[in-house]
Amino acid sequence: MNIESLSLDWPGLGALWLSVKLAAITTLILLVVGTAIAWWLANTRSRAKPVIQSLVALPIVLPPTVMGFYLLILLGPYGAIGGWWVELTGSALTFSFTGLVIASCFYSLPFAVQPLQGAFESMGRKELEAARTLGASPIDAFFSIVVPLSAPGFLTALVLSFAHTLGEFGVVLMVGGNIPGETKLISIAIYDHVESLNYAAAHALSLTLLGFAFLILLTMFLLNRRLLRHD
Amino acid sequence: MTSMTTSSGALSIRYQLTRAAFSLDVDLELSMQGVTGVFGPSGAGKTTLLRCMAGLEKCDAGRLVVDGTAWEDSSARVKRASHQRQIGYVFQEARLFPHLNVSRNLEYGLRRSAAGSSVFDLDYVVNLLALKNLLDRKPVTLSGGEVQRVAIGRALLCSPKMLLMDEPLAALDEAHKEEVLPFVERLHAELKMPIVYVSHNIDEICRLCDQLVVMDAGRVMTQGDLQSVLLQTEQPMLSGKEAGTVLFGRIREYDLAFDLTRVETAGSQLWVPGHFGSSSAELRLRVRANDVSICLERPAKTSILNVMRAQIESVQDETGASMLAHLRAGDDHILARITRRSWSDLGLQPGDSVFVQIKSIAVRNRLAS
Numbered sequence: 289m290n291i292e293s294l295s296l297d298w299p300g301l302g303a304l305w306l307s308v309k310l311a312a313i314t315t316l317i318l319l320v321v322g323t324a325i326a327w328w329l330a331n332t333r334s335r336a337k338p339v340i341q342s343l344v345a346l347p348i349v350l351p352p353t354v355m356g357f358y359l360l361i362l363l364g365p366y367g368a369i370g371g372w373w374v375e376l377t378g379s380a381l382t383f384s385f386t387g388l389v390i391a392s393c394f395y396s397l398p399f400a401v402q403p404l405q406g407a408f409e410s411m412g413r414k415e416l417e418a419a420r421t422l423g424a425s426p427i428d429a430f431f432s433i434v435v436p437l438s439a440p441g442f443l444t445a446l447v448l449s450f451a452h453t454l455g456e457f458g459v460v461l462m463v464g465g466n467i468p469g470e471t472k473l474i475s476i477a478i479y480d481h482v483e484s485l486n487y488a489a490a491h492a493l494s495l496t497l498l499g500f501a502f503l504i505l506l507t508m509f510l511l512n513r514r515l516l517r518h519d
Numbered sequence: 520m521t522s523m524t525t526s527s528g529a530l531s532i533r534y535q536l537t538r539a540a541f542s543l544d545v546d547l548e549l550s551m552q553g554v555t556g557v558f559g560p561s562g563a564g565k566t567t568l569l570r571c572m573a574g575l576e577k578c579d580a581g582r583l584v585v586d587g588t589a590w591e592d593s594s595a596r597v598k599r600a601s602h603q604r605q606i607g608y609v610f611q612e613a614r615l616f617p618h619l620n621v622s623r624n625l626e627y628g629l630r631r632s633a634a635g636s637s638v639f640d641l642d643y644v645v646n647l648l649a650l651k652n653l654l655d656r657k658p659v660t661l662s663g664g665e666v667q668r669v670a671i672g673r674a675l676l677c678s679p680k681m682l683l684m685d686e687p688l689a690a691l692d693e694a695h696k697e698e699v700l701p702f703v704e705r706l707h708a709e710l711k712m713p714i715v716y717v718s719h720n721i722d723e724i725c726r727l728c729d730q731l732v733v734m735d736a737g738r739v740m741t742q743g744d745l746q747s748v749l750l751q752t753e754q755p756m757l758s759g760k761e762a763g764t765v766l767f768g769r770i771r772e773y774d775l776a777f778d779l780t781r782v783e784t785a786g787s788q789l790w791v792p793g794h795f796g797s798s799s800a801e802l803r804l805r806v807r808a809n810d811v812s813i814c815l816e817r818p819a820k821t822s823i824l825n826v827m828r829a830q831i832e833s834v835q836d837e838t839g840a841s842m843l844a845h846l847r848a849g850d851d852h853i854l855a856r857i858t859r860r861s862w863s864d865l866g867l868q869p870g871d872s873v874f875v876q877i878k879s880i881a882v883r884n885r886l887a888s
Contacts (some may be wrong), residue, residue: 420602421604422673422677423677425600428631433616436618
């Protein structure tokens with residue numbers, strides 16, 4: 289799809305598409321990384337658990353600008369991740385789509401980890417142990433028993449990560465700026481429209497996002513009801 | 520020290536672990552056939568022992584040799600993961616998979632057992648446990664007894680070399696217990712694999728087990744064949760109000776008019792109420808000490824059917840008013856709980872020849888061949 293030509297037809301569509309793309313990629317990554325972290329947190333007896341738990345939850349309490357500021361430093365050409373990235377690829381992470389994906393993963397991490405951890409903890413180890421005694425390897429038991437029994441948790445994690453990334457603003461502004469087609473997300477486009485007093489365009493985009501967010505949440509809660517039934 | 524060689528046909532179990540307020544230190548040698556009951560109060564470590572055997576518990580030191588093969592030996596750094604131990608585990612709470620229907624639950628282990636190694640096929644297990652009408656149902660729609668039957672079937676279908684049953688009836692009410700027990704008795708009769716059956720209910724133990732291990736506070740207090748362990752009333756667990764013995768006997772005749780069956784045991788003849796199938800079938804009789812009284816002379820007029828000659832072997836003082844007398848009638852051992860006053864009034868002494876009256880006898884089909 290040619291985003292540039294589309295965005296000529298309707299100035300917001302490119303930004304919306306970019307937001308959806310970012311949210312989808314971030315959600316996919318978080319489903320893997322978040323599941324691993326959540327599983328560890330749900331099962332560990334390590335004394336490091338509260339520390340890791342607090343680190344994961346930080347984005348919930350920190351102002352996005354603070355998160356964004358540190359991510360800017362971390363991802364910048366002289367930062368730990370950014371410097372290494374420059375050496376590896378020759379280009380900077382900040383003000384790039386890849387940089388946004390990394391920043392979003394940090395920013396939305398608790399929204400993936402917490403529902404999953406809750407699902408794993410409430411499920412306990414009973415059925416998992418039963419599966420193990422019936423000849424299932426740990427991986428096999430995870431996919432055949434843990435995943436279906438934690439399905440509501442996975443659904444919540446998926447929807448919240450996606451929706452939260454979609455609505456991202458402060459962090460993006462700090463590490464991504466406002467480059468059309470690269471880092472200009474729908475939330476920033478709305479802000480731009482308001483800044484330039486183009487309320488009609490801001491309305492159109494805002495309403496789209498509002499409807500979209502509502503539909504996602506509604507789907508989640510409807511699906512959740514079905515997933516919880518085992519009769 | 521356990522000897523390093525374990526004969527095949529045996530199950531050698533040795534586990535040590537320490538938890539905050541509990542330690543387990545067990546060294547057992549069991550037979551690879553029949554049912555071994557593990558009996559003890561809650562907190563005795565019975566479940567922990569089973570979990571160790573299934574590889575579900577981290578232990579400090581462990582050794583499990585099954586039929587000559589070491590499944591676990593911490594000194595040789597051998598430890599098979601749970602899924603690599605051919606164990607059928609029946610949990611107290613069944614732990615069926617709620618998202619799968621009964622037939623998918625049953626097939627879960629079947630599909631994961633090595634091809635061609637299946638000990639049982641699905642039809643056999645479905646028949647054995649009468650599961651045919653449940654196959655399409657989801658676990659949440661089953662009764663407690665049905666749930667446990669499915670759990671037992673699921674465990675059998677993973678082609679185990681042994682069955683570990685952790686209080687499979689403890690969560691059931693009496694009616695559902697009676698519904699499941701006959702099936703467990705059938706396992707005993709039909710399966711050639713060893714079953715380790717954990718329970719704190721002596722009645723279940725007496726119905727099902729051939730061997731008995733008594734545990735308390737993480738230690739094995741005593742072990743041996745059921746009949747002889749039941750006589751070890753110096754064990755607090757075996758001297759309570761459920762103290763008693765188990766007699767094995769064969770059906771000799773059935774009196775239709777009075778609905779009574781005559782059973783010949785090792786040392787006597789007993790009349791028991793009810794009909795128990797074909798003549799010469801084996802029965803298991805449970806005689807509780809509280810149901811036995813002692814007379815010096817054969818009571819002439821009594822409503823009690825079963826009166827027999829016996830010799831007092833020993834007597835054990837109990838706290839309170841009672842004493843526990845060990846008697847022998849032929850080759851049968853009988854316990855009688857009488858008051859100290861009666862003991863004294865009758866002038867009883869070990870070695871005396873007396874008559875015992877047995878007020879009631881619990882009869883269990885003994886299906887083992």
